[in-house]
Amino acid sequence: MSDESRDLIEEFDARYRIGEEPVMLRIERAVTGSDYGATSYTTRGQADRLADLLDLAPGKRLLDFGSGAGWPGIHLARSTGCDVVLTDLPLEVLRTANRRMRDDGVRGAVIAATAASLPLQDQRFDAATSSDVLC
Amino acid sequence: MLRACSRVLKPGALLSFFVVAAADGVSARDIAAGPEYVDAEPGYPLLMTAAGFDNVDLAEVTDEYAATLSTSIRARDAESAELEDLLGADEFAEGQSSRRQELAAVRDGLLVRYLISAVRP
Numbered sequence: 001m002s003d004e005s006r007d008l009i010e011e012f013d014a015r016y017r018i019g020e021e022p023v024m025l026r027i028e029r030a031v032t033g034s035d036y037g038a039t040s041y042t043t044r045g046q047a048d049r050l051a052d053l054l055d056l057a058p059g060k061r062l063l064d065f066g067s068g069a070g071w072p073g074i075h076l077a078r079s080t081g082c083d084v085v086l087t088d089l090p091l092e093v094l095r096t097a098n099r100r101m102r103d104d105g106v107r108g109a110v111i112a113a114t115a116a117s118l119p120l121q122d123q124r125f126d127a128a129t130s131s132d133v134l135c
Numbered sequence: 136m137l138r139a140c141s142r143v144l145k146p147g148a149l150l151s152f153f154v155v156a157a158a159d160g161v162s163a164r165d166i167a168a169g170p171e172y173v174d175a176e177p178g179y180p181l182l183m184t185a186a187g188f189d190n191v192d193l194a195e196v197t198d199e200y201a202a203t204l205s206t207s208i209r210a211r212d213a214e215s216a217e218l219e220d221l222l223g224a225d226e227f228a229e230g231q232s233s234r235r236q237e238l239a240a241v242r243d244g245l246l247v248r249y250l251i252s253a254v255r256p
Binding site: 021032049055125 | 136139140142143144145146148149150151152153154155196199200203204206207210211214217218221222248250252
């Protein structure tokens with residue numbers, strides 16, 4: 001991994017750590033209606049729109065790439081009953097997502113990986129999503 | 136990334152995602168001169184098709200994006216004292232300046248946000 005990539009990951013880790021502070025969570029609730037320490041612009045209404053578009057339901061498996069701390073992937077799994085796999089690179093963020101997944105009683109996994117090189121088998125997911133991740 | 140996504144999806148699976156992108160017609164020079172987050176290429180339908188997706192649909196959600204940005208700026212202004220303690224005055228001011236710059240770019244038609252949906256054949 002390049003120094004530039006490492007710096008970027010550290011920057012995101014720091015940003016997500018701050019995102020868990022009470023004042024940041026108050027702001028997040030006011031702006032998007034979520035409380036995941038999220039950095040995307042996806043509102044709760046937009047997340048619910050994703051659930052409809054992706055036809056999520058129990059027994060289905062969702063991939064959220066560039067998931068950050070789990071918004072909206074964990075919310076989608078919680079609200080529809082589907083399983084979810086989250087992928088991102090900053091480890092601190094993935095630990096937070098893992099805790100949240102457990103706290104919310106959601107079935108799934110978190111994987112440290114870039115979206116471009118997913119260590120996942122072919123044709124395993126019924127749906128995929130991301131929020132404000134550059135393609 | 137889209138190709139990797141296509142690989143792991145089952146045939147008939149759905150992809151739906153939000154993305155902030157440079158508006159069609161915005162030049163590479165404008166993108167380079169703009170805020171650092173303006174880094175996305177326009178032309179998502181072509182990218183999606185090239186990655187092997189069908190039934191690509193783009194819904195523009197730029198108005199909602201602008202509203203979310205405005206709310207974000209106001210909410211942070213309302214919490215400025217606590218945020219300055221947490222981040223430092225300079226970092227707080229830089230962040231708010233960046234958000235205002237981003238909002239101006241949206242209102243000037245340089246930045247758009249899409250909800251893109253497609254099917255993996």
